[in-house]
Amino acid sequence: MTSTARPEAEPGAGHRASRWLALSVLVLAVLLVAVDATVLGLATPFLSEDLKPSGTQLLWIGDVYSFIIAGLLVSMGSLGDRIGRKKLLLTGAVAFGAVSVLNAYATSPEMMILARALLGVAGATLMPSTLALIRNIFHDPKERSVAVGIWGAAASAGAAVGPVVGGFLLEHFWWGSVFLINLPVMAILVLVGIKLLPESKDPAPGPWDLTSVGLSLVGMVAVVYAVKEAAVHGFRWDTAAAAVLGLGALFWFVRRQLTLPAPLLDMRLFHHRGFSGAVLADLLTILGLSGLVFFLSQFLQLVQDRSPLEAGLIELPAAIGAVGAGLMAGYAARRASVRSTVSGGLVALGLSLAACTLIAADTGVVALGVALFVGGMGAGLAFTVTADVILSSVPKEQAGAASAVSETAYELGAALGIALLGSIVTGIYRDFAAPAGIPGDVSAAAHDSLGGAVESASALPQEQAAALLAAARDAFTDGFQTAAMAGSAVLFATAAAAWFMLRGQKLEDGVEH
Template sequence: MTSTEQLRAGKGTRTTTATPPAAAGSRGRWLALSVLVLAVLLVAVDATVLGLATPFLSEDLQPSGAQLLWIGDVYSFVIAGLLVSMGSLGDRIGRKRLLLTGAVAFGAVSVLNAYATSPEMMIVARALLGVAGATLMPSTLALIRNIFQDPKERSLAIGIWGAAASAGAAVGPVVGGFLLNHFWWGSVFLINLPVMALLVLVGVKLLPESKNPVAGPWDLPSVGLSLVGVIGLVYAVKETAAYGPTAQAGVAALLGAGALWLFVRRQLTLPAPLLDMRLFRHRGFSGAVLADLLTVFGLSGLVFFLSQFLQLVQGRDPLEAGLAELPAALGAVATGLLAGRAARRFSVRSVVTGGLAAIGLALGALALIDQDSGYPVLGAALLVVGVGAGFSFTVTADVILSSVPKEQAGSASAVSETAYELGAALGIALLGSIVTGVYRGFPVPEGVPAPVAEAAHESLGGAVEAAGTLPGGAGEQLAAAAQGAFVDGLHMASLVGAAVLLATAVAAWFLLRGQQLADHVEH
């Protein structure tokens, strides 16, 4: 998000932005929130439809296993590297302007994704979509923090904001499944266009402008360092997980770590930094950020491959697969709206810890499913995942915003969103690499030609397609071996994700000790 009106260190100058007329009344506040909800829907829908489209995309573009992972995670890589920088840019040009500009760019680049003709073009298009997403996302939480002054109203607004992301996760697969049943895979990206158009048309009228009038210059060296640092480190992790330690991964790790070290040093010396590093001195803030990062890490890699399991292993059509994933989103919507009230009645750490533990146990249960498992087991596990995520994500977002002065809401929001996207990128890279690594080890039945075997080992989609080219029993044996190996990889990733979530629950119990949500309007 944005690094908004800050208390400038050592100068005693407090920069503020007056509440715009559009947000002054109760009706104006909630109408403005509806626009921010559209922005969240836009990003959530795009993230979820890709998983459903992956088998069709694989068949058409024929990416390698590594290219398929890049298609899945380069979007999050770029967003994670640019969020803080784009949030700082929003401080300078205005959050409303940045949000609407990002919406237009997001829609335009979605067209490029829809009509990609090669794996390389698709990876570039997804990276550009990440740039657009980084300009679109930063304003939402920071604007909520500044528009809603009453803490209880703000908790509800954050709950609605989080529920919108979950609703997008629900709408995306269902709408995407319908489109994939009737049109080509590129159509799933074109659903961004009507949402973008509505966002821009309504946002121009209803959304209040908010910016820091004395934010200082936009520091381009810091922008470059953050981008190189995040992408370098995540790339190194991804390559090491997929291929073991290599010189290339080592160079990327050193480059990324060095760039982030220089970034932190530079932020500590700038009078108007892109990211105020002092935010991390607050234990509740740091604990909530860590919980967000590791929760998304545990979920994202598994979710990325779940659609492939439903379609390519269990044989569901895209619409059926989308409907099968609904319980997670429905659970998150329901609990997200209740999370603030629950955290005030019980405690922040009990609600967050309980939510994280529920997700961990549900991921562990997913390690028990196989090709012939009935839907009730999978549906129940996904429902518990959604319930846990709704509680934990909503409360941690509230903690992150309420643990800093509103003048620093932008910086806090930037860290929150960066943790989310970085967790998603690392989750797909590491857990996805576990699935891929286990999958590639399956033995090919005798008599399968070498080129067919090579294609089958690249991805499950490639194996199913290759099996269709073989006569009779050979094709069935190849498909069965590939599907069995994919399920084994999914089991391993589920167990690793479960372990990460349960460990995060324990850490949150200690880090969020004594943390409370505010009850009164700040003055």
């Protein structure tokens, strides 16, 4: 896609070396947000012991970050197009570092929920800015494919390195340390970014419509909340009210965008079949993958009895596969085709999840590593090519808004995946029969979660404890295997949809003019 509009300081990215150095700063930001999304899962048991949140508060601590990010991504992508993506990225980085301190030193569950919400606001400024800046720094499509591959690899690597870093920190320091690691990274990002990143924005953006910002936030948060609550507690009147509120707000948001002279999100982007297909592939892929990854860490620690660091290291092959495939994805899509690369990646990911239906308490490290490596390769191929398709489908001045749609699909898919696949795991787990003679309060705690079963079993005689843990672990494994089967079915269906929706889609070859 060509465009006559040029970003303000584009010549600053003219030298080849400075372009790649600028990319290294953007990769740092992505790495950090991805790490931050995964370390909390490992820190949760330690945090729970210290802050003693209720079950509902614990869910909010885990969820509010993704709620706020999902609700604000489109608004922040559009804001970056208006005020400048470099300015938004660096401001968000400073805020992310400051709020990380608030997370680390939270003294109550309420303070932790607020801190996680504020971290979500800061995180929403970082992701769309990074992808949009890549669109404006790299004009040669082949170079841009490599840059997007590196960007995608960093996101995948961050998600897998998070458990390793988190596991190491939790074995040596207190739980707040998993948030304080953000500070030195953010300091480097800001200091180097000021020098190396070129500023870019839409030359004629129009005003930032605050009504649309509010509708987007309310709509996304209410819909994601309704799905999560319905998955955990069933469909109640309050869940239905949240769903109606959310869908109403999103419908009003779309109607408003179609009438505004300078919309927050140009809905005409979705008329492009390649753009819509890539966004849908992102959403469904993450839906199928995230719920399973969320429970894999628990499986490794609570069923296979591994340390947080061991669990993190076992998940590392997924990152290695994703990084390698992400770097080759652009080349593969040009040599074969976009649809075969994306669909092939999704099939590989589906096969990886199908293999997880065979995982049991005695499954060895090699079998786990192979399944995760294949899944990582599939994710690396699919995500990198869809990101490239999304970026090349729009004019440069709308790069922020397009990037934000891509990121919103990712966050929404993650929230829905954890909710829907999580409800399968939780539903099957809670049905297990406790052995005879187990006290009622211990049985109730064990049925609440596998973590609760491990904790409450410590108060029982050895024989009873072993019987309770065996029943709970078997039930969790059954739930995990069923969720893996559902996730693989979603991914195979997504591969088929991508094959049709991305028909005829190509990555650009020449230098843009």
